[in-house]
Amino acid sequence: MKASNEKAVAANPMAKKKLTGTGFLLIVTIALFFVMYIAGMIVFADKGFANAQMFLNLFVSNAGLIVIACGLTIVMITGGIDISVGSVVALVCMTVADLMENKGANAYVALLMALVIGLLFGVVQGFLVSYLEIQPFIVTLAGMFFGRGMTAIVSTDMIAITNETFMKWAKFKINMPFGTVNRRGDFIAAYIYPTVVIAIIVLIIIAVLLKYSKFGRKLYAIGGNQQSAMMMGLNVKRTKFQAYILDGFLAGLGGFLFCLNSCAGFVEQAKGFEMDAISASVIGGTLLSGGVGTPIGTLFGVLIKGTITSLITTQGTLSSWWVRITLSALLCFFIVLQSVIGTLKKKK
Amino acid sequence: MSKTSEKDTSFIKKLTGNRLFLPIVCLVVVLLINLIKTPTFFAISINNGVLYGYIIDVINRASELVILAVGMTLVTAASGGQDISVGAVMAVAGAVCCQILSGGEVSVNEFANPLVLAIVVALIVAGICGAFNGLLVSYFNIQPMVATLILYTAGRGIAQLVTGGQITYVRVGTYQAIGGYIGGSPVSTPIFLAIITVVVVYLVLKHTALGLYIECVGINGSASRLVGLNSKMIKFLTYVICGVLAGIAGIAASGRIYSADANNIGLNLEMDAILAVALGGNALGGGKFSLMGSVIGAYTIQALTTTLYAMNVSADQLPVYKAIVVIVIVVLQSPVFQKFLAERKAKKAVAVEGGQK
Secondary structure, X not given: OHHHHHHHHHHOHHHHHHHHOOHHHHHHHHHHHHHHHHHHHHHOHHHOOOOHHHHHHHHHOOHHHHHHHHXXXXXXXXXXXXOOHHHHHHHHHHHHHHHHHOOOOOHHHHHHHHHHXXXXXXXXXXXXXXXXXXXXXXXXXXXXXXXXXXXXXHOOOOEEOOXXXXXXXXXOOEEEEEEEEOOOOOEEEEEEOHHHHXXXXXXXXXXXXXXXXXXXXXXXXXXXXXXXXXXXXXXXXXXXXXXXXXXXXXXXXXXXXXXXXXXXXOOOOOOOHHHHHHHHHHXXXXXXXXXXXXXXHHHHHHHHHHHHHHHHHHHOOOXXXXXXXXXXXXXXHHXXXXXXXXHHHHXX | OHHHHHHHHHHHHHHHHOOOHHXXXXXXXXXXXXXXXXXXXXXXXXXXXXXXXXXXXXXXXXXXXXXXXXXXXXXXXXXXXXXXXXXXXXXXXXXXXXXXXXXXXXXXXXXXXXXXXXXXXXXXXXXXXXXXXXXXXXXXXXXXXXXXXXXXXXXXXXXXXXXXXXXXXXXXXHHHHHHOOXXXXXXXXXXXXXXXXXXXXXXHHHHOXXXXXXXXXXXXXXXXXXXXXXXXXXXXXXXXHHHHHHHHHHHHHHHHOOEEOOOOOOOOHHHHHHHHHHHOOOOOOOOOOOHHHHHHHHHHHHHHHHHHHHOOOOOXXXXXXHHHHHHHHHHHHOHHHHHHHHHHHHHHHHHHHHHXX
């Protein structure tokens, strides 16, 4: 049995590479997404799960998550992690809401502020992780508590956003050429919001950056093996620092997109969001040990999370806690899968 | 003259070099600030046969944290990472305990099942949570914080499911005593629980080789394996212990409010526990550890929390200050910073020598 296997491998080395490689994880993810979505379409066909709008809603409600998960993918490729993103989102939403509603600032200033907050988190955390060599988990755990606490310092009450410009951005519908026909025979176009367009653009930019730029290749090199990357003459510390800054910036931007979706700021907002982002990234094939990962995979991770959420809300009777529990179980499954694949590789 | 000064510096060095130096200094500073702000800080009075006073309050409220810090110390030492699920595990244990006692009702005035059964089952469930973490960390080689992140987010959801999304009340005197006072004792039960936990764990570590093994595994896992230690098993064991201790803390916390509040039991306590370990002079990267340091660290954190509350900082805002303290401590501990300090010292010494010449 073994001998024949080896023969087959020798005859077709490409097949072997495909099977053991991390591409396998990505294939599992994409297959899982389609299986889940098609199962949803069959089971909940009467509840409109098969509508085009239902599919677009996966993007509409997760635009912020796509951007933030891209940021996390970047730091995770370097072998780091960032669990402060949920708090950054809460802080951004609260600050944006507070600036516009209580301080009379306009929406552009609020957007700028959101990006500045994200950048600041990125710079401070990046400095601590890369130059002082403190474990990224401790640093970003502190960042997570800091962000959540700062949100409460800005305001402990919920602030609903009513700013005109902001609401115009939030409610600007972009109609699609396709849609559904309702019972009376009227055509209703499926739509998306500008947030989705921004998220997709960011995703493409990051994908290109990681694949074709010098910076992107450096990230993979560092994540694959920091020691050899250093010996190759790469500036490991600076690259890691830049990765965290980029991640912070994306967290700020993602927070703003999240805010455009929720139109409010409150202390408990986006709690557990870091978990969503990390699991999206891991489910999408990013290795926790670093060196492997693609934004496209992460996108599918986000879509799986979105599908779980819509399956559970469409089902109607299950408590919303199930979303997080299912997601955690899925994350656990993928982590174990990664670990098993990693051990198998080592044994060879 | 020079001889005495030499002796002095060596004495100071010995003092500052002691593991417990940092935690004790921090505790003293926090207590002093309190004493200045409220002169009656150390005053203890007896009301209705129960001890009262700020300091008693701090010791009482720190109990759960002390229990958690003990578990966290072991986990940190063995695996070089922290268990951030302890708060959620507390909530799970509290929920299981209350649910068994109430027999599924939302609010009861007498036990539906024996108290001992409920406590034992709750501790077993907490142990299983710990075992789950331990399995992922030691046998699947997953970074501790990622592995425990799973229960950190899912744990409270599980606790909600156990209680059916409600807050289960157990209005029975015996249960309230777990968080209150047993018999005519002037000191609350959680304090006893904390003391018993610390003493038991200390004795176990002292009289078996477990403490040494844990340090061994933490310093160099593969070397310990070559020496013949089952390093995976030891790591696994520390997570189970941590889980059970979180369970004890969870039961004490739910006894205080005689209910299972899945959203609030142990909220943000994981951060406090990590802070206590760091403040206790333990390296967060694993290896040697000091149980006493963590215990003192835990009391310091609680004193700090009480102080901040007294300064009108709301519970939501507390994490900001704690996060800053954590960062300061880890920066001080970080090898890069220490090297920087040492280099500066060496440069200064060279400059002084040059000046003398």
